[in-house]
Amino acid sequence: MIRMYINAAFLAFCLLFSLGCSKVQKHVKDYYPEVRTVSATVQPDGSVLVKGEVLQEGADPVSFLGFCMDTLPVPGMLSGQQLTDTIRDRVFQTRYKDLKPFTRYYFRAFAANANGYAYGNPVVIENVIIDPFIIPCKPAADSIYVTGSLRKDRERTYGTPGIRQTDGWEVKAYYNSYVLTFAFDNYPIQGEYELTDASYPVDRYVQVMLSGPMTFGTVLDGGTKLYIKPIDADHFELSMCDAVLSFGDNYKISTRFICKKEE
Amino acid sequence: MLYCAMILLGATGRVQAQFGSYSYYSTASSMPFSISSIGILANWSKPLGNFGADFAPAPAFELFLETKSDRNDRFRGNVSFIYANYKPRLDTIPVYMVGGSSMMSYKLYPGKLAYKDAKNMMLMIDYSYVVVRKGKFDLALGGGMGIGKMWHEYYLEYETQLNQITSVQDFTLCLRAQSSLTYKLMPYVHLRGAFGYQWQTFTNWSVQFPVRNLGFGLVFNFENDDDE
Numbered sequence: 001m002i003r004m005y006i007n008a009a010f011l012a013f014c015l016l017f018s019l020g021c022s023k024v025q026k027h028v029k030d031y032y033p034e035v036r037t038v039s040a041t042v043q044p045d046g047s048v049l050v051k052g053e054v055l056q057e058g059a060d061p062v063s064f065l066g067f068c069m070d071t072l073p074v075p076g077m078l079s080g081q082q083l084t085d086t087i088r089d090r091v092f093q094t095r096y097k098d099l100k101p102f103t104r105y106y107f108r109a110f111a112a113n114a115n116g117y118a119y120g121n122p123v124v125i126e127n128v129i130i131d132p133f134i135i136p137c138k139p140a141a142d143s144i145y146v147t148g149s150l151r152k153d154r155e156r157t158y159g160t161p162g163i164r165q166t167d168g169w170e171v172k173a174y175y176n177s178y179v180l181t182f183a184f185d186n187y188p189i190q191g192e193y194e195l196t197d198a199s200y201p202v203d204r205y206v207q208v209m210l211s212g213p214m215t216f217g218t219v220l221d222g223g224t225k226l227y228i229k230p231i232d233a234d235h236f237e238l239s240m241c242d243a244v245l246s247f248g249d250n251y252k253i254s255t256r257f258i259c260k261k262e263e
Numbered sequence: 264m265l266y267c268a269m270i271l272l273g274a275t276g277r278v279q280a281q282f283g284s285y286s287y288y289s290t291a292s293s294m295p296f297s298i299s300s301i302g303i304l305a306n307w308s309k310p311l312g313n314f315g316a317d318f319a320p321a322p323a324f325e326l327f328l329e330t331k332s333d334r335n336d337r338f339r340g341n342v343s344f345i346y347a348n349y350k351p352r353l354d355t356i357p358v359y360m361v362g363g364s365s366m367m368s369y370k371l372y373p374g375k376l377a378y379k380d381a382k383n384m385m386l387m388i389d390y391s392y393v394v395v396r397k398g399k400f401d402l403a404l405g406g407g408m409g410i411g412k413m414w415h416e417y418y419l420e421y422e423t424q425l426n427q428i429t430s431v432q433d434f435t436l437c438l439r440a441q442s443s444l445t446y447k448l449m450p451y452v453h454l455r456g457a458f459g460y461q462w463q464t465f466t467n468w469s470v471q472f473p474v475r476n477l478g479f480g481l482v483f484n485f486e487n488d489d490d491e
Contacts, residue, residue, distance in 0.1 A: 024311060024320075028316060031315065032316070059316065066371065077371055077372075078373070081371065083371070112371060116356055116358050117358075
């Protein structure tokens with residue numbers, strides 16, 4: 001009777017142990033995940049969408065997925081690292097914002113499991129510019145249009161070099177005795193920005209203010225789009241279409257001019 | 264040590280451990296155990312789990328003494344000394360460290376881990392039962408536990424962190440389950456094949472080192488089994 005109990009306990013013990021067995025991988029690389037960097041494409045807003053694919057999870061489930069990015073070939077994990085927790089059909093992605101136009105960037109996917117990590121192949125973008133760059137209106141170059149119930153002007157203007165403010169960066173455009181001031185959170189890169197009446201615009205928002213003898217610094221209404229198109233490494237073109245100025249009557253202001261970027 | 268091992272093996276009975284002309288007796292028992300054979304097994308030891316990625320399969324040598332309660336009994340006990348020296352599979356293992364406190368702020372720091380080797384020594388006490396005895400063959404299932412020590416030296420480096428070279432000697436607790444097939448080649452010499460799963464943990468309980476063993480060896484009996 002005692003032996004029966006001993007045997008039963010012993011068999012249970014063996015069973016428990018055998019449950020703990022795991023597969024031994026013949027090739028050491030099979031312990032690690034395998035990923036590839038699928039693509040890196042410039043989006044309409046100037047960001048870069050990078051996609052990766054998990055080819056093989058490895059001996060353990062993948063615990064981290066991400067990308068790294070650098071202007072040097074073969075970026076390391078700490079360079080521009082972005083992790084992602086969303087994967088669909090083995091494909092994962094992330095978005096890099098505010099990359100400089102006319103600069104070569106390298107992207108690499110990576111994945112990690114309990115055993116370690118592995119990189120994918122590097123993918124390069126030669127020039128981070130939006131192509132095609134679509135602006136819904138086309139004001140004449142170096143111009144400011146003001147349309148409204150009282151006046152309809154077109155004046156020649158120019159953009160000043162950027163002037164750093166304490167909390168951002170701005171560019172000014174002049175016409176007659178008026179000044180349009182575009183206040184950004186940072187140097188504008190490219191793509192769409194949106195007008196806001198907030199005092200401290202952030203990210204992709206810009207505050208536009210009209211100053212002059214009659215307006216004393218009136219902020220244009222929020223919501224209108226503003227477009228930054230890079231011309232070369234040092235210049236960009238700023239376009240704004242029918243931004244609303246609620247000053248007594250509604251005025252609409254459109255402009256397009258080239259500005260030199262200065263840091 | 265051997266005396267203690269024998270007491271453990273025969274905890275419910277009288278212990279009689281005989282080796283050569285020496286005999287040891289425990290007084291609180293009625294079931295005799297005696298050392299009936301000595302054996303050696305050469306195992307092919309495969310680290311499993313995360314350690315399977317780090318260390319290559321390696322030979323592990325096992326020297327054991329075997330006891331029987333009596334000739335016809337199917338129970339037997341073993342005291343084994345096991346030695347293995349595992350070599351790393353890669354020169355450097357791509358490891359990483361996670362920084363940050365939430366998914367939004369996690370950051371992975373890549374690193375390199377390089378093992379020199381891992382020497383493992385253990386003293387095991389096993390208990391097995393012959394489930395099938397047919398002709399010259401014995402098929403036994405068993406399990407046991409033991410203690411030991413593992414020595415390993417490694418070099419660990421994370422980007423943005425100081426490099427570390429660490430030599431560790433860690434006590435280990437081992438459990439294992441094993442099946443063995445014994446063939447009575449000659450009256451005093453048996454051939455044995457064994458297949459087992461071994462699980463070790465260390466002073467740091469979160470680290471586990473599972474191993475799968477496949478071994479072949481010889482068992483030398485002190486008594487002629489044909490006398491049975």
